[in-house]
Ligand code: SF4
C-alpha cells in the first residue's frame with residue numbers, strides 16, 4: 207500500500223473539506239459478483255414481501271407484534287412468558303453476529319442487509335434508468351432547472367416514494383400482521399388514525415433513507431458497521447486489494463514490452479463504482495460494505511490487460527501479506543463450538559415448546575383449610591396460555607394423589623392465542639399427605655388427551 211493518500215483516514219469520503227456532504231455518484235456495477243448479488247438480493251426481496259402472507263398452522267410465518275407482546279416465528283406463537291427462549295435467542299443472535307463478523311467481516315452488509323439490497327438493487331437501478339450512469343447524473347445535478355431536469359427528478363422521487371410506501375407497509379405488516387394492515391387500508395381512515403400515521407412515518411423514513419441519507423446509514427449510523435473496528439482482525443476475510451501484486455501502481459504504458467510496475471494500472475475504476483466513495487487500495491476501511499462492486503470493476507480491467515483476475519478479491523490482510531490462503535483461527539473455532547451448542551439448545555426449546563402453557567401457584571397468604579368431610583384443602587391461582595389458533599376446552603386432574611379439584615367451572619375454554627385465569631381448590635385426604643409440604647402433579651387434559659403436566663406444593667397440618 208505504498209501510494210495511499212496519507213490523509214485518507216482524516217476525512218470521510220462523503221464529506222468535503224468544508225464539512226459538507228459530498229454526494230457519491232457511483233458508477234453502475236456489472237460482473238459476476240453483481241449478477242450473484244442480484245440473485246441473492248431478489249430472492250431475499252421475494253421472501254420479505256411474501257412472508258407476511260404465509261401462514262403455518264394458521265399463524266404468521268413471522269410476526270413481531272411488540273405492542274401486543276405477541277410473536278410468531280415459523281408459525282409458533284411466543285409470549286413474553288417464554289423469556290428463556292427470548293434470552294437464549296438473543297444470546298445466540300449476538301454470538302452469531304460476533305462470530306460471523308470475526309470470520310467474514312461485513313459480508314452480511316454487502317449481500318444480505320436490506321439497506322444494501324434496496325439501495326443498490328432497487329433504488330440505484332431506478333436512478334440509472336431515469337438519470338443515466340454516474341457521469342450523466344453528475345451533469346444533471348449541475349444543470350440549471352429545465353423541463354428535462356424537472357421531469358427526471360420528479361418521476362424519480364415519485365417512484366422512490368411509491369416503493370418506500372410499499373416497504374413501509376411491509377414493515378408494518380411484520381409488526382401488526384397482514385390482516386390488521388388490510389383493515390387499516392380498507393376501513394374508514396378516521397377509524398385508524400394511529401395506523402395511518404405509522405404508515406406515513408415509516409414510508410417517509412424509508413424514502414428519506416434511500417433518496418438522501420443513503421451510504422451514510424452504513425458509514426455513520428449503523429451500529430453493526432461501527433462494531434467492525436473491534437471485531438475484525440488481520441485474519442478476517444474482507445474485500446481487499448492485493449498490494450503485493452498491485453504495487454507500485456502506475457498507468458499502463460503500451461509502448462513498454464515488459465511492465466516494470468505492479469498490476470494496478472491506476473485506472474480508478476474500483477473507486478468510481480464504490481457506493482461509499484472510498485479507495486479500497488488504501489486498505490481495509492470502516493466504510494467498506496463489502497459490496498464487491500470494486501472486485502467486478504477490477505476483474506474487468508484485468509481481463510482487458512490480460513492479467514489474472516483477483517487483484518481485488520475476498521482475502522484477509524494476513525493472507526495477502528504472507529501470500530497464504532484464508533484459514534480458520536482458534537478464536538473462530540471456539541466461537542463456532544459455543545454457537546453450535548446454543549443453536550442446539552434453542553432448537554430444543556423451540557421444538558419442545560408446548561401449545562398450552564400453564565402456571566399454577568398457591569394463592570398467596572393462604573395456608574390450608576379442613577373441609578366438612580375432613581379433607582385438607584388448598585387454594586390455587588392458575589394462568590393458562592393457548593398458543594394455537596383453535597379454542598381448547600381443558601380439564602384439570604390430580605395425577606400424583608387421589609384427590610379432587612374443585613373449580614368454579616370444571617371446564618375452562620381457552621380462547622385461540624389467548625390467556626385465561628382461574629382459581630380452584632384441591633382437596634386431599636389427610637392419610638395421603640406425608641408432610642407439611644407435599645409435592646403434587648396436576649394434569650391438563652383436552653378430553654382424554656393429556657396436554658401437559660404442572661407441579662406445585664400442597665400444604666397440610
Ligand atoms: S480497478 Fe484495479 S487496476 Fe484499476 S485502479 Fe483499481 S485496483 Fe488498480
Ligand code: SF4
Pocket residue numbers: 445476479480481482483484485486493494495496497498499500501
Ligand atoms: S471498497 Fe469495494 S467492496 Fe467496499 S464498498 Fe467500495 S466498492 Fe464495495
